[in-house]
Amino acid sequence: MSVSSVEAALAWEVSVDDAPVALSARGDLVAVAGAEGTVRVLDAAFGAEIGALDLPGGALRVALSPDAQHLAVTGPMGYALWRRVDGRTTVRESGAWSAAAAWADQERLAVASGRRALVLDADGGQLWRTEPAASTVTDLAWLRQGRRLAVAAYGAVRGHERHTEQPVVTYPYVGSHLALAVAPTGKWICSGNQDASIHIWRTRDGSELTMSGYPEKVSRLAFDETGFWLAADGAPDVTVWDFAGKGPEGTAPRSLRCHETVTALAWRPGAAGHLASGGDDGTVALWHATAGRPEARLRPARTVEGDGAAVAALAWAGPHLLVSAHRDGRVRAHAVPSRTAL
Template structure:
């Protein structure tokens, strides 16, 4: 039987919007709201540090690795701010901007319609990719920030720094919704509109497709070791083992209990603990490595905030922040060894 998380949160607060994204860096929490407001909070106390507005709504938020800058994206473009001064470095493109990913504290990539644009911390454009076959849906940095992977229709397009045309393409027909890359860059995975996960081995392009999901796969996350890949796409969260020669011919761990998965986040530090948030309003904590392939597991901990979970993030190995669709933000202590 599962044990509840601490019912007494470290702190709780609320925002006047529906949160769609969370990011935590350096003692700060960035919260992106659907209507276009981003909030910065102190991770230790939940006290506000500032608000930032992106006209047209918001899809993603990300703090730079040193927490000095905030970048956000939305349906009508993207923006960058200096956190302390709140100086706006806004690039309102008028195009759908789905994702933002920092490589270093002075280099960030944002999706800008069918291209990806790389900016420095002052908001100046460094370089831009050629147009992809469709709107860019996700981004990932490889090789310690020296290569940018872009997902769009029909595959993954990899760009070296300052090179507009892709140097490597990993093709797979259809619409790619999310990308996850192992920390060592060995495996590249996408979650897809056709209810599949497609996998490439980066060094030679060898491919594998895990199909048969009942729904589209839009959330993927590797743990910090690169061994375990968690994915939505079914009532059960699936966790695939990438050790050895990879997941070919294997079956995943099965983590049941959600009506629909809204967020996945591995605990920092390589402990093997996975947090999952569901649209039915449950937060579960799991240790997938203790389970058996194709067998349903029980969570280590559960918590029900009373409303649909929309985003979650770990502030450190002992605390997790959970946002619900009605604007409630809770920081929960976690006592798993």
């Protein structure tokens, strides 16, 4: 490691018998999903396994509910739900590509299912669904405290209110959306796109902005907890855009250079502006991502070497524990210093 054990102590390490593709951390749990559909639910403090399920056809995303009592996993052939109290698993092999799941609160979640989004209760009962989009739903997110659902598919991001099959607002963009990020303030909706751009809509009036010129497709976007900072891949540098005030129009991002290829992004809980990034070389970097001036190129505050196995996913289990999943099956948790330091 390039960080001393005092600065980023290894809290635990486990291995799973599937190549990880996604992580989720809520409350006292961490869930890791593998490419072949194996999902392990771990105790965040010690790494001990407390639950498991399998999704036929493989997994793409995993999402724990806010109260850590339920879990959703999505994949190419459908989705599955897990209940903590008794380990009950409900598998829906719909045959439809299910790219993502997002919890509105501890009782409701949305699941992408082919060209629709399904809104379910925590046990899988369907509450309502959207009308079919023009193509497969690639991502979705809640805003307005779970009262509106943003659904991304080719050509547009559409907003649906509760029980409204047809969209109440449409944000058009001719292109393929790969990732969706909604500011916690509800002020902005952003999409990372196949055409190597980030497209932004202001929800209040629908005004829009495109940040183009990335050398690669933008497939990872993440707002910090304040909603003022957006991190994105699409280049060897991670770019961090300032959304305070009137937003990023006419500004330049900060650039964070550590990895040849960025494979994961995760903001630390809180307002300190700390970001974790992962790369295909197995390195995890910790950043004061909002330091410096626009156009600044920042160096990592800390790095943790991962023995060469690419980082598949990152998640913060609270403000002091950073979990990384590596493609060789290792899942590691590092204790990170206080929010005011890295």
